[in-house]
Amino acid sequence: MEVIIVGAGIGGLALANGLVADGHRVRVLERAPGPRADGAAVTIFSNGAAAAADLRVPLDGLGGDVETLEFHTPRGRPFGRADLRVMRRRTGYGVATVPRAAILDRFTGALPPGTVRYGCAVSDLRVAPGGVTVTGLAEHADAGDAPTRDADAGDAPIGNVLVGADGYRSAVRRVVLDPTPASRNGWVSWQGLTLALPELAGGVAARCLVGPAGLCGLMPAGGGLLQWWFDVPVPAPADRPVLEWLRGRFASYAEPVGELLAGLAESDVQAYPHVLHQVPARWGTGPSTLLGDAAHAFPPSQAQGANQALEDAWLLRRALRTPGDPVTALRRYERIRSRRVRRISRLAASEITNAPPAAPARLAGRLLPSALTGRLHLATIRRCSSVLNDDRV
């Protein structure tokens, strides 16, 4: 089968690897001039790691292992601890925070040369019963250049199946599903990945401090790198440098928050507004479909967006293995995944982890054994996982 994937993010590249392994002819059209180097790191849980391994691109050896996740009050008092080692024991796959660039590098490096065409922005498609034609395609030789070529009817890419893996501003979604953009919910993550706080960065424990100013998260990401983020329910003021504003906002939080902020430069911090799509039961029309953020963007508060993109890729590959009309298999894939993703999307949209817990919840958090908290976390992940439940199309 000839498959066109729009978007070389984590989801699109994972799918490309699985499909190439199954003998499909795959082309990935990516708007950016080269692999993305920004985007800090993402935490890959057991479900995402299992999906990647089955798609023939295991993430072993990348990033920093995370064995415990601790929640603290702004004063630094612990009120919850999850032992995440239970995930590896029960699924065979652990938890790691991995620089996004390292994942993309591994996924791209495993593909036959030329599979990904960079500098190709897709803007329009024609979907017919037998296939999909990319009718709007602007090719750029380098970042910032004017388009060198627009696809015309003579050489437009055509596939038996087309997958929109082009993120939350998906052009494919606009054409094949719904022009309504993902909506913002008011929260913003100020995030970065730097060499900082060596003791934390070199360990296996992640820490979140949650209070009225917002959440500060600190995760080891391997090689001395620390993934840090500040989730706040308001935009930064336009008239002040962001770092100065963050330092003031989180001034009352316990160390090492102040130490981290003191050591950062303005260019280290990137803003990511939280966005949300409604998750419909159908993600495409005819032989077209979506995966990852293009289908179901949701806030990063459960650290599952990339994991769910990997889950989608895993089940979509399985769907395209089934004999018969791919259109039927695509609709089944969408039904199964939409049911699972909706659960985690709702939880993430509630931003529950960013809200300072009331006293009874803090007490319960202190009393719960960390192994039990880890098991509860795994149960949440299982409910939104196709790969851990061996879903069949």
Ligand SMILES: Cc1cc2nc3c(=O)[nH]c(=O)nc-3n(C[C@H](O)[C@H](O)[C@H](O)COP(=O)(O)OP(=O)(O)OC[C@H]3O[C@@H](n4cnc5c(N)ncnc54)[C@H](O)[C@@H]3O)c2cc1C
């Ligand atoms: C602050 C923050 C922290 C996060 N932390 C985590 C985490 O810890 N764990 C986790 O699992 N998830 C996390 N996520 C979510 C995760 O980053 C996304 O869910 C994931 O990247 C989605 O992958 P994707 O492949 O669907 O889309 P994307 O990564 O958005 O990739 C889409 C690709 O499509 C390309 N593209 C876009 N438009 C076009 C076009 N018209 N033509 C061609 N190409 C196009 C883009 O350039 C891009 O390369 C986080 C998100 C944020 C914002």
